[in-house]
Amino acid sequence: EERSFIAVKPDGVERGLVGEILRRFEARGFKILALQLVHPSKELLGEHYKDLAGKPFFPKLLAYMQSGPVAAFVIQGKGAVKIGRAMLGATNPQDSAPGTIRADFALDIGKNVCHGSDSVESAEREIALWFPAGLKP
Ligand code: ATP
Numbered sequence: 599e600e601r602s603f604i605a606v607k608p609d610g611v612e613r614g615l616v617g618e619i620l621r622r623f624e625a626r627g628f629k630i631l632a633l634q635l636v637h638p639s640k641e642l643l644g645e646h647y648k649d650l651a652g653k654p655f656f657p658k659l660l661a662y663m664q665s666g667p668v669a670a671f672v673i674q675g676k677g678a679v680k681i682g683r684a685m686l687g688a689t690n691p692q693d694s695a696p697g698t699i700r701a702d703f704a705l706d707i708g709k710n711v712c713h714g715s716d717s718v719e720s721a722e723r724e725i726a727l728w729f730p731a732g733l734k735p
Contacts, residue, residue: 601631602678603715603724604686608666610711611635615703616669619712622685622699628673632725632733635667645727655708662708670728679721682714 604623606616624630638646643660650656673682687698691710694701704711715721725733 599674600676600678600718600721601672601674601725602682602721603713603728604671604673604682605713605728606669607663607709607711607713608668609662609709610703611667611669613703613711615711618703619669619699620671623671623673623682626675626681626685628675628678628682631672631674632729633669633671634729636670636728637667638663638728640664642727646724658708672725672729672733679715679718683716686712686714 604619606619610616610619620630620633636642640660643663644651647656647659647663650659653659675681685699687694687700689700689710690707691700691704692707694704696702699712700710715724
């Protein structure tokens with residue numbers, strides 16, 4: 599069944615939103631396949647955000663993502679990627695629909711609380727990157 603990689607970014611962890619965000623995915627019916635607090639290295643983040651390497655905000659993005667632990671998890675269920683993105687809301691919280699995680703908990707694109715894979719291919723790539731030991735307990 600389809601899987602997606604979801605992460606609560608350091609601002610979300612710091613604000614105590616991990617439980618609430620996990621709750622929403624569980625309540626929607628997704629299975630949590632893996633769950634870990636990670637202090638991502640520059641190398642991991644460079645790979646994760648390789649498409650953004652040339653952007654002016656890239657150095658700030660890396661510093662933000664290293665400002666504390668990230669709660670990384672894998673959800674599994676029908677439409678995990680598309681529904682996962684819909685539950686997060688638009689990248690810029692100013693544009694996120696009410697009821698989405700970003701609209702309910704964020705105001706600033708530079709601190710938008712969470713990440714979700716944008717395609718099945720990037721989900722598989724990101725799961726391998728953030729869970730290099732695999733998903734089996
Ligand atoms: P994510 O990959 O985190 O789910 P996304 O795929 O919705 O986000 P991207 O365009 O890939 O959006 O941007 C990745 C992340 O980079 C955003 O979530 C945000 O944290 C940061 N970012 C994007 N645009 C800006 C910006 N203009 N200023 C500051 N940070 C930004």
